């Protein structure tokens with residue numbers, strides 16, 4: 001029986017993880033759950049899975065939850081400290097890190113520092129502080145297993161092979177809903193349009209990131225640190241159907257990949273069960289019926305966020321954290337109709353341009369950059385003409 005903590009249990013990845021757990025009650029036990037402010041959803045999850053500890057980052061939501069459940073059966077904590085307590089809960093074998101954004105950095109780090117194995121969906125902390133996180137993982141003898149479908153595909157395609165034989169990895173990207181649009185039409189994109197992803201159902205922030213191609217940029221940085229590969233060995237290709245989840249090209253020209261219907265339960269389950277596989281009973285992958293898989297080079301003129309991520313990775317050490325923070329602020333503002341879709345890359349680019357390098361040797365240093373970049377992006381946004 002594997003004992004699990006899920007950070008971000010009320011979100012898209014969290015709910016999919018609980019779906020896998022429910023299918024294999026003899027294999028997994030939920031010992032801890034944590035989320036932001038959805039106390040009603042967390043309450044249902046407590047009643048269904050009986051964790052020992054839970055936390056909500058919102059103290060008000062935690063108070064509401066405490067008033068409705070038996071707190072002798074489950075301890076309810078709150079705030080960032082509460083999330084970190086759940087992350088380092090001792091009777092746990094694997095922490096699923098699935099909070100969205102930089103808010104997941106401290107809890108994920110707490111899990112690593114407590115010596116817990118981590119299955120990582122929450123890519124933003126890896127973008128902000130990938131090197132430091134891997135150092136913590138190594139210092140505490142733990143592995144970070146990828147959940148992101150692209151990184152899971154690379155992880156699976158690397159199994160049984162020597163890293164020195166890798167020529168490059170290629171992350172596939174669906175291209176999002178606006179891949180075929182004329183550049184001029186992107187001016188008028190609304191949040192409702194951007195929230196309609198062609199292939200995946202996900203949380204709001206990653207869906208917008210997919211539409212701007214920032215998600216692929218964040219994944220390039222994530223791959224850099226997850227697999228310890230130089231940026232020159234990380235490429236991206238647009239693959240509209242999201243069937244090939246990424247590829248690894250070896251020095252003899254052989255290319256290995258992992259294919260499957262777009263369903264996050266597959267990479268989640270792989271990370272949870274590694275090195276075993278369990279039957280998830282998806283529909284057969286009928287390539288004869290699918291007929292055609294298409295590929296295109298990414299268009300970084302129309303979608304500059306991907307290039308900004310490459311620039312961040314090849315620039316000063318604080319730039320990935322700057323890029324991530326500015327993106328979070330800009331996406332949040334776009335979702336509230338405060339800036340236009342095309343303002344998102346502008347805000348990020350201007351925030352990155354304003355960054356002056358500071359020493360970056362600890363998580364506190366990273367968090368300082370993060371806070372500075374959030375304030376700077378907010379200031380830059382004041383100059384954006386209200387979009388829609």
Ligand SMILES: NC(=O)c1ccc[n+]([C@@H]2O[C@H](COP(=O)([O-])OP(=O)(O)OC[C@H]3O[C@@H](n4cnc5c(N)ncnc54)[C@H](OP(=O)(O)O)[C@@H]3O)[C@@H](O)[C@H]2O)c1
Nearest residue numbers: 008010011012013035036037038057099100103122202203
């Ligand atoms: N969805 C996918 O298919 C997918 C695929 C690959 C990678 N990922 C990555 O996985 C992460 C989660 O994505 P998602 O789509 O599951 O997002 P989501 O549906 O928006 O869920 C986000 C989760 O984070 C929690 N949360 C938000 N702010 C928080 C805070 N300040 N403190 C504590 N918890 C907080 C939310 O809690 P409340 O609901 O209570 O507010 C929710 O449980 C992201 O980093 C994303 O890039 C997602």
